[in-house]
Amino acid sequence: MQACQVIFGDELTISREFLEYVQLSGVKSAYRKRAKETHPDSLVGQGQVAQLRGAQQFQRVQKAYKNLSFYLDAREKGVRVAVVSPAARANPYQAGRTARTDFNRKRAQARHRQKTAGSAGQGCGYSKERPSHNGTQGNLFSGRLPNRPLLFGHFLYYSGLVSWQSLIKALVWQRSSRPRLGEIGCRFGWLSPEDVFSLLRSPDGRPIGQRAVDRGLLTPRQLNTLLALQKSQQKRLGEYFVQNRIFEKARLQEILRRYYAHNYRQSKRARQAC
Missing domain, CATH: 1.10.287 (Helix Hairpins)
Structure with missing residues (x-):
């Protein structure tokens, strides 16, 4: 910085x-x-x-x-x-001690996960919830599924398969893995690198796409196209739980079938009620 x-x-x-x-x-x-x-x-x-x-x-x-x-x-x-933060530059000795402490803590957590990985999820292909990244056990929902169509992440939570904390981490991971809007705009020739740089120099809290429309750099239709492309190129939420060994692939497929069946039943019930 x-x-x-x-x-x-x-x-x-x-x-x-x-x-x-x-x-x-x-x-x-x-x-x-x-x-x-x-x-x-x-x-x-x-x-x-x-x-x-x-x-x-x-x-x-x-x-x-x-x-x-x-x-x-x-x-x-x-x-x-x-x-490196200003505080770390001002006190490098303390920053070094903090870094070593964090390293030792993460190493201990990794060893703990390795010990529990062999036993967790045996026989069913998944663990309802492994220890979270900070070493604490997440709280699982224990009620009934809502009687309405759900997003997949919400279905996982309301089914008691993952904690809300793990779901947030998965959503952050998914968002960070998708391509940047400015890069897609430059690839299509709708934005130039200078346009993107100009937008980034004057942040006002609004998304970069909306600011590009307000400045006349993009049309609303172009923005919608870029957003759709950005969403289509991001990783699927279930991949996070497979990568972190919360679910095995076979178990994820089974959960997806239950998810689609739930939303189908709820949509059918809503149509019949009308």
Whole structure:
């Protein structure tokens, strides 16, 4: 984040969404501008102190551009680079202790999951709920299924198969796995990298697609098309529970059949009531 402030300026609001969408072309453009402003040649004839400060600033710009290029390259390869918080920079000793504690805790949790993986779900192909990612057992719903059509995630919860906490984690995983709207728009030629960069520089809490429509960069029909494509390319919710060994594939197929049967019965009942 500090590298972004050096390259783009202090007036830019850095958010997770910005880091996800920023493109190398935008970084290069901002870098050239900053490098030109801070280049030592532009300070010829000024005092020695001003030249020294300018040289230091120019070096910071070079380092920031190198760090951002590394981040973008890692992001394109699917590697998530941890962002160091200001608190960690201010107290690296404490940050190191915290990191070691987190590592040991996660390793202990992984060993516990491995020990329970062999026995959990034997005979039925699934475990109703394994320990959650923070080591605690999630609360399972124990009532009756609602008499209405349900989304698949809600069906899992109301069937007592997963906890609400696990369902939220699955939905976050699904959302993070889908392609970014700006990338799809650029692929179709409806948006340019400069358009996306401009939208990310001025976040106002609204989705990027809605802001693109308000600025006349997309039509409502184009936005709906992009949203439909984005949704169609995201991973299915059930894959999360298979990957995390909450369900086996065969058991997931059985649950899906029950899910479709439930929604069919509820839809048929609603039609008959009309």
